[in-house]
Amino acid sequence: MKHADNTVRKWDEYMIQDAINIIDSQLAHSAETNRSQSEEDTGIYNKSENVIKIPKFSVNDLNLHYGSFHALKDISINVDKNSITALIGPSGCGKSTFLKTLNRMNDLETGVAIDGSVRLDGTDVYKDMNAIALRQRVGMVFQQPNPFPKSVYDNVAYGPRIRGIKKRSELNEIVERCLTEVGIWSEIKDRLFKSALGLSGGQQQRLCIARTLAVAPEVILMDEPTSALDPISTMKIEDLAMKLKEKYTIVIVTHNMQQANRISDKTAFFLLGEIIEYDTTNNIFLNPKNKKTEEYISGRFG
Amino acid sequence: MNNVETIDRSTGRGSSAGPMIRARDIGNFPKEHVWNGFVKGAGIFMIILPIAIGIFLFIKGCGTFTTYGHSITEFLFSADWNPADDSAGGGTVGAAVYIVGSLYTCGLALLIAVPFSLAAAIFMTEIAPVLGNRFLKPAVEIFVGIPSVVYGWIGLTILIPFLKAVFHLNQGFSVLAAGIVLAVMIFPSITTLSADAIRGVSMDCRKGAYGMGATRWQVIYQIVLPAAKPGVLTGIILGLARAFGEALAVAMVIGKTRAFPKSILSATSNLTSAIASDMGGAMEGGEYNTALWTMALLLFLISLLFIFIVHQIGKHGETENAAK
Numbered sequence: 001m002k003h004a005d006n007t008v009r010k011w012d013e014y015m016i017q018d019a020i021n022i023i024d025s026q027l028a029h030s031a032e033t034n035r036s037q038s039e040e041d042t043g044i045y046n047k048s049e050n051v052i053k054i055p056k057f058s059v060n061d062l063n064l065h066y067g068s069f070h071a072l073k074d075i076s077i078n079v080d081k082n083s084i085t086a087l088i089g090p091s092g093c094g095k096s097t098f099l100k101t102l103n104r105m106n107d108l109e110t111g112v113a114i115d116g117s118v119r120l121d122g123t124d125v126y127k128d129m130n131a132i133a134l135r136q137r138v139g140m141v142f143q144q145p146n147p148f149p150k151s152v153y154d155n156v157a158y159g160p161r162i163r164g165i166k167k168r169s170e171l172n173e174i175v176e177r178c179l180t181e182v183g184i185w186s187e188i189k190d191r192l193f194k195s196a197l198g199l200s201g202g203q204q205q206r207l208c209i210a211r212t213l214a215v216a217p218e219v220i221l222m223d224e225p226t227s228a229l230d231p232i233s234t235m236k237i238e239d240l241a242m243k244l245k246e247k248y249t250i251v252i253v254t255h256n257m258q259q260a261n262r263i264s265d266k267t268a269f270f271l272l273g274e275i276i277e278y279d280t281t282n283n284i285f286l287n288p289k290n291k292k293t294e295e296y297i298s299g300r301f302g
Numbered sequence: 303m304n305n306v307e308t309i310d311r312s313t314g315r316g317s318s319a320g321p322m323i324r325a326r327d328i329g330n331f332p333k334e335h336v337w338n339g340f341v342k343g344a345g346i347f348m349i350i351l352p353i354a355i356g357i358f359l360f361i362k363g364c365g366t367f368t369t370y371g372h373s374i375t376e377f378l379f380s381a382d383w384n385p386a387d388d389s390a391g392g393g394t395v396g397a398a399v400y401i402v403g404s405l406y407t408c409g410l411a412l413l414i415a416v417p418f419s420l421a422a423a424i425f426m427t428e429i430a431p432v433l434g435n436r437f438l439k440p441a442v443e444i445f446v447g448i449p450s451v452v453y454g455w456i457g458l459t460i461l462i463p464f465l466k467a468v469f470h471l472n473q474g475f476s477v478l479a480a481g482i483v484l485a486v487m488i489f490p491s492i493t494t495l496s497a498d499a500i501r502g503v504s505m506d507c508r509k510g511a512y513g514m515g516a517t518r519w520q521v522i523y524q525i526v527l528p529a530a531k532p533g534v535l536t537g538i539i540l541g542l543a544r545a546f547g548e549a550l551a552v553a554m555v556i557g558k559t560r561a562f563p564k565s566i567l568s569a570t571s572n573l574t575s576a577i578a579s580d581m582g583g584a585m586e587g588g589e590y591n592t593a594l595w596t597m598a599l600l601l602f603l604i605s606l607l608f609i610f611i612v613h614q615i616g617k618h619g620e621t622e623n624a625a626k
Contacts, residue, residue, distance in 0.1 A: 103513065105509065108512060134515075136515035140509075142509060142510065144506050146507055148510065148525055158524070159515070208510065215514050
């Protein structure tokens with residue numbers, strides 16, 4: 001019974017996937033030549049047809065091996081634009097590994113083999129994109145707040161600087177805007193030129209988000225961004241994520257199911273390298289189709 | 303609870319608040335007392351020894367200024383070196399040639415060694431860690447173990463004729479030869495310490511920078527090296543201290559000519575080779591002998607200064623990393 005369910009669901013997904021692939025390929029050439037152009041196209045498409053939201057990321061049959069270990073198995077998933085997608089699952093299920101494939105952070109590790117496709121606005125990030133350019137479009141926030149051992153100002157200005165912005169007035173503007181956007185400008189504007197390592201954990205994490213925003217990314221990947229923080233800082237980061245999704249697409253890995261429930265629009269449940277279920281967060285938490293999902297979200301394992 | 307372990311999350315370093323067991327708690331376990339005494343004794347001896355050497359050098363070295371009435375200015379800034387080899391005194395003790403020789407050769411050695419060492423350290427940590435750990439690190443460690451006389455001899459046999467041929471010199475003994483030999487000698491210590499410092503930079507930091515679209519060179523140059531700076535500077539200063547104190551290898555290739563070097567290719571002398579070559583002949587307690595002790599004192603003070611700087615850098619690094 002369960003098996004049949006699964007097959008039906010898979011079929012649905014494949015049909016949608018096919019439709020998306022066709023649209024993707026139509027958009028692909030314009031996306032490659034001009035990003036803003038493709039965004040326009042998307043908008044028009046949405047208005048006139050109003051059928052399917054064009055995904056920001058579309059992942060197809062992604063397999064990843066660490067040496068002989070098969071860490072990700074046939075992952076196919078679409079990530080919606082301007083939404084929060086939560087990835088949940090027990091430790092070692094591959095959710096962080098999957099997150100890293102989205103901006104090719106796993107290129108930094110040895111012994112990783114990947115096949116299948118990950119497309120950002122229709123462009124294959126592994127075949128047709130340079131990792132450096134990709135990471136400027138797809139930023140990342142990590143589990144442990146990791147500000148550089150530099151001043152607060154230099155932390156935020158780092159990204160713009162490596163992209164060649166040198167003018168002080170321009171940098172000042174970016175630093176103020178990004179710190180305001182994450183809501184710590186008023187708290188730390190008097191200590192911009194002191195070491196960022198002196199900030200509290202929550203402030204550091206928000207600084208790291210500000211640092212990511214300074215590069216003007218389209219997507220922000222968050223790898224358990226609140227697991228090292230206290231409840232109040234966690235709440236602030238969650239509020240921030242909710243606010244940021246208006247302008248950015250967010251993919252968040254979390255161990256905290258309440259968090260996924262509170263902030264995400266869609267949730268994917270990972271288990272042993274596979275996506276067991278991917279649906280709207282409401283459906284996953286209130287009406288899970290798969291028994292395993294139900295067991296996990298009700299805390300019976302994991 | 304004396305042993306409260308506090309871990310600072312930002313630095314990951316633990317600090318212990320006190321010893322696990324205090325002496326008065328040992329009670330009647332005689333072996334504990336024996337070992338306790340032995341370890342304490344060794345520790346105290348290690349503190350007393352350098353202090354005693356320092357006092358001894360100070361007493362011996364000050365003779366030039368007290369017994370023989372020379373001024374410190376004369377010793378440091380005059381090039382007129384002609385101390386009398388008896389206790390009557392009356393000679394001149396200007397050691398400027400030797401001091402300049404030491405500074406010149408060590409400066410040159412640093413200039414040559416630092417870029418190579420940094421590059422090697424970056425290569426073995428950031429670019430090719432596997433190759434670095436398996437081959438380069440042991441190779442560099444072998445470098446450290448080679449006795450200085452061997453370096454000197456190789457310099458004498460290969461470097462001197464080479465310089466002579468390339469620059470058409472009458473003799474190859476020169477500041478350049480000494481600088482190169484010293485550079486080779488201090489290369490491994492700077493490399494090892496820099497590599498350790500670079501390895502110590504947290505992976506999180508690097509990932510943060512890569513995650514923002516930084517290239518490898520940008521990460522190394524703007525994130526890793528600044529964060530590793532205290533360790534790298536410590537390596538450079540310890541290398542410099544070694545270069546300053548090296549006598550044998552330098553003495554073999556510097557030419558031991560008591561004159562200011564006119565160029566990088568001319569022979570000169572330095573503090574250590576002057577002491578090494580003249581100490582045997584000078585009469586104990588005479589002016590010459592005392593002047594040499596003063597040079598030894600100067601070397602001691604310079605190395606003290608270097609150690610002081612290393613400690614300052616260490617402290618600075620700690621306050622920079624610690625949460626304020």
